[in-house]
Structure formats: structure tokens, C-alpha cells
Amino acid sequence: MFTGYVESQNKPDTDPVVLWLNGGPGCSSLQGLTVELGPFRVNNFGEEVVLNPYSWNKYANIIFLDAPAGVGFSVRRDGLWNYTDDEVANDNLIAMMLWFGKFPERRANDFYVAGESYGGTYVPMLAQRLSNDWKNFPNFKGFFVGNGCLNSQLEFNSLIQYSYNHGFIDETFYRNSVQKCCSSGDCDFYAMANNDKHPCTNISMDLYYSNYYTGLDPYFLYFTCYLTDQPQVSSPPMAIIKQKTKAIKGKKYPKLDTLPSCAHYNDSTVYLMRQDVRAALHIPSDVQPYSNCNDAIAEDYIQQYLDISPFVKEVMFFNGDIDSVCNVVHNEQFVQRLGYKLLKAKEPWNDNDQLPPAIGMLTRYDGVDLLTIRGAGHFTSSANEKPKESLQMFYNFINGNDYSQPIPK
Structure with a gap:
């Protein structure tokens, strides 16, 4: 290692x-x-x-x-x-x-x-x-x-609360969802999302994903950069979201558009892929090319x-x-x-x-x-x-x- x-x-x-x-x-x-x-x-x-x-x-x-x-x-x-x-x-x-x-x-x-x-x-x-x-x-x-x-349950349910309080969920949809799916205001949408037979499975998934549907950077909601004509080289790190959502039944994670180059997400990845940098770090030639995240590990990881x-x-x-x-x-x-x-x-x-x-x-x-x-x-x-x-x-x-x-x- x-x-x-x-x-x-x-x-x-x-x-x-x-x-x-x-x-x-x-x-x-x-x-x-x-x-x-x-x-x-x-x-x-x-x-x-x-x-x-x-x-x-x-x-x-x-x-x-x-x-x-x-x-x-x-x-x-x-x-x-x-x-x-x-x-x-x-x-x-x-x-x-x-x-x-x-x-x-x-x-x-x-x-x-x-x-x-x-x-x-x-x-x-x-x-x-x-x-x-x-x-x-x-x-x-x-x-x-x-x-x-x-905690997976707390994370799922709290994101719905967080998204609602940040104005990402339509007020009428949220209130109708709570009225239909919850006997009280304390709703376990996580349990509903993981139960294919529950009448609120799809509603729970829509509430959870509402934050991601906005097109904002989910890791840094207030992030903005100004578009340039530089070539596209950047993308947000998605491994965490893939791992968190793979066990949730229903809709799959909607693919976001790649972020513009002004985001500079991949500056260090490009740097660590350089041959002179690998040599300076004493990386043997048979070691795989550097990547920020190994998506195969995220996909197959057993939590x-x-x-x-x-x-x-x-x-x-x-x-x-x-x-x-x-x-x-x-x-x-x-x-x-x-x-x-x-x-x-x-x-x-x-x-x-x-x-x-x-x-x-x-x-x-x-x-x-x-x-x-x-x-x-x-x-x-x-x-x-x-x-x-x-x-x-x-x-x-x-x-x-x-x-x-x-x-x-």
C-alpha cells in the first residue's frame, strides 16, 4: 500500500x-x-x-x-x-x-x-x-x-429534511408526501425506499434525489465558476454517491453533466498521472495509472x-x-x-x-x-x-x- x-x-x-x-x-x-x-x-x-x-x-x-x-x-x-x-x-x-x-x-x-x-x-x-x-x-x-x-438511515432521512429546508423540494409535494406516507411528522423514508412493496417507495426516492436534480454541486452547494472556452477536463467525484445509492431500490442516480473546466476538480489527478511526477514519487512502472477514485471498488464494496x-x-x-x-x-x-x-x-x-x-x-x-x-x-x-x-x-x-x-x- x-x-x-x-x-x-x-x-x-x-x-x-x-x-x-x-x-x-x-x-x-x-x-x-x-x-x-x-x-x-x-x-x-x-x-x-x-x-x-x-x-x-x-x-x-x-x-x-x-x-x-x-x-x-x-x-x-x-x-x-x-x-x-x-x-x-x-x-x-x-x-x-x-x-x-x-x-x-x-x-x-x-x-x-x-x-x-x-x-x-x-x-x-x-x-x-x-x-x-x-x-x-x-x-x-x-x-x-x-x-x-x-449512519445510512440518518443520512437518507436527514438529506430530505436538509433539501426541504434549502428550498429544493416543492412545498406542496413535500406536504402531500408527509400526509400520505407518515403517521406522524417523523418519517422513515429510508425504510420506505428499501421496501419495494411500500406505496411510498417512489415518493421517498424522489424526495431523496431532489437535491441532486438541481444541477448544483452536491459536495459544495454554493460553488460557482465562470465558464470559459478552455477544454473540458473536470468532473465531480461521484464515488461516494454511487456507494450510498447502490443499495437503494428504485430509481438509479441520475447522471449529472460534467462540470466545466473552470471547476478545476481534476488538477491534481492530471498532475499525479504525469510520468515525471510518478518518477519523483518512486512509483514502479507496473503500478496502474493514477485516478482520484477507483469506481470498481465503490461499486463492489460491501458496507x-x-x-x-x-x-x-x-x-x-x-x-x-x-x-x-x-x-x-x-x-x-x-x-x-x-x-x-x-x-x-x-x-x-x-x-x-x-x-x-x-x-x-x-x-x-x-x-x-x-x-x-x-x-x-x-x-x-x-x-x-x-x-x-x-x-x-x-x-x-x-x-x-x-x-x-x-x-x-
Whole structure:
């Protein structure tokens, strides 16, 4: 399995080690490195590399693991892609054992696991195994997940609520649907969608897909770019949606038009496909060409756990509040249902160098912090979302600070 590793720009011998896992399932963590939180960003359709002023490795050593094998530059020779959650977690555990074996000087550092999207499954499952292996991971401290896919039922039902509140569902259609399908206002549209014999199966599917029918970017609803005459090279990452919707009976996911080139979704993919870049990364010639997501893994992946609950350690969940794929309502409902004691009800966390100062909202439970980032989408630390705010959140979490504390200048 392929790993990218960037040392802390601060104090690598004592700063934490953080493993980062992108989701999918089947998407490369090198997107996290080159698009989101790494020290460099790729621009101009793979022709330009620039410094990221808000890189998370300013304060931590970060590992980017392409998982499972077959994703990114990780290799699976037999071409079998039908992974389960347990298989991926076990493979990731072995990968971390091998990594710390190669870098034994980092065993003394605090160790965290983090990820986004389907990382909401990858991360807690790996964290559980790390917690149970104190001998190999004595300094494992906790985990955090951004815009996590945490509970399939909550995600499905909350997206309908989220879409309705954002004005994507016709008022009359919504009220008629609730009146017809629900004995109360608390409707389990997820159960109806998965029951072919239920009279509201198709209605449930129409409500769920209403957000996707808009033509907006479901990962970043407020995203807009201005059309140019540049050649078309961009497309939104669809692997998460494919995985989430393949088990839902009824309508299939409607294919969206490819995004215009001004979206620059594929800048880093083009860059990582270059032969000079492969050579610089020591990628053997027989390793597959790079792709952002392996759709075959997404299609064949066997999701075992529809509800991933944290269990121990330091835990944080955070959400950009304009991501609809793994939406903020779903994450808030999930954390509330865990049953942890509420320590502090929802209140703003701030950057006092901006107006208004509120970055988002913070809810604190005994063992779990839940944060929102106002105006961010699915990839909160990417350049066109909220990279500065994401770095402040990250820095304060790994240091046990108040989230409103400014990052060092």
C-alpha cells in the first residue's frame, strides 16, 4: 500500500503523527495531500504547484494512505475489488504497523487518525483496532472525522429534511408526501425506499434525489465558476454517491453533466498521472495509472456497518454546513444519539480577526466535540472552501485548546 508522508514544519520530533484517509470508498488520500490539507496545492490543470499557507503539517507529521489496495498508487494484483469494512480496517492496521516499523522514531509521538466522508467508517473502525493494540500503538490518542458518512438511515432521512429546508423540494409535494406516507411528522423514508412493496417507495426516492436534480454541486452547494472556452477536463467525484445509492431500490442516480473546466476538480489527478511526477514519487512502472477514485471498488464494496459509533479516546466530528452528500443534520443527529453527556450546548466558535467572528457552531459532549464550519462544503480545507478555519480547528484539537484560540503567527 502506498503512503505519502510530510513531516511537521514545526517540531517533527515531538509534534503528533496524523494518519489521513480520504473516503469513497475507493478514493485516494493523495487528493487530501494535493487538494486539501497538504503543504502544496496543484493548480492550472496539473501544470503548477504552489505552497499551501494553511497546510496541516505546519503543526503535525501527516501520513496519507491510499486505501484499500487498488486505490491511487496502492496495488492489488488480482483485480478483486469486493472489500468489506473489516478487511479494509485490518489492512489499514497492518499498514500502520509497517509504517511505524519503518519510522520507529515516531512511536513516541502522539498518534491520531483522521479522515472525511466514508472515512466516517474507515476511521472509527481502525481506531478501535489501534486502541486494542496498546503494545504497537502506545500513544494513540484519538480520531476526528470531517463530513462523515456515519449512519445510512440518518443520512437518507436527514438529506430530505436538509433539501426541504434549502428550498429544493416543492412545498406542496413535500406536504402531500408527509400526509400520505407518515403517521406522524417523523418519517422513515429510508425504510420506505428499501421496501419495494411500500406505496411510498417512489415518493421517498424522489424526495431523496431532489437535491441532486438541481444541477448544483452536491459536495459544495454554493460553488460557482465562470465558464470559459478552455477544454473540458473536470468532473465531480461521484464515488461516494454511487456507494450510498447502490443499495437503494428504485430509481438509479441520475447522471449529472460534467462540470466545466473552470471547476478545476481534476488538477491534481492530471498532475499525479504525469510520468515525471510518478518518477519523483518512486512509483514502479507496473503500478496502474493514477485516478482520484477507483469506481470498481465503490461499486463492489460491501458496507457491513450502517452505523459507526465512537467508543473511546479524544473524538471530534466536524462538518462544512453546505455539503449535502454527508450533511450536517445527519452528523448532528448521529452524535446526539450516541447518548454522551452534554457538557456545553451549541454556541459559536470564533475567529476574532474576522467579521462576523463566528466560524461555525460547537457542541461539546463528554468525550466528543461536534463542530460546524459556516460556508464550507465536503472538502473543508480545500482552497475554495475554508482552509484557514479548518487549520485553526485542527491545531486546537490536537493541542487540547479552546477552538476559538487563534493559530500561532
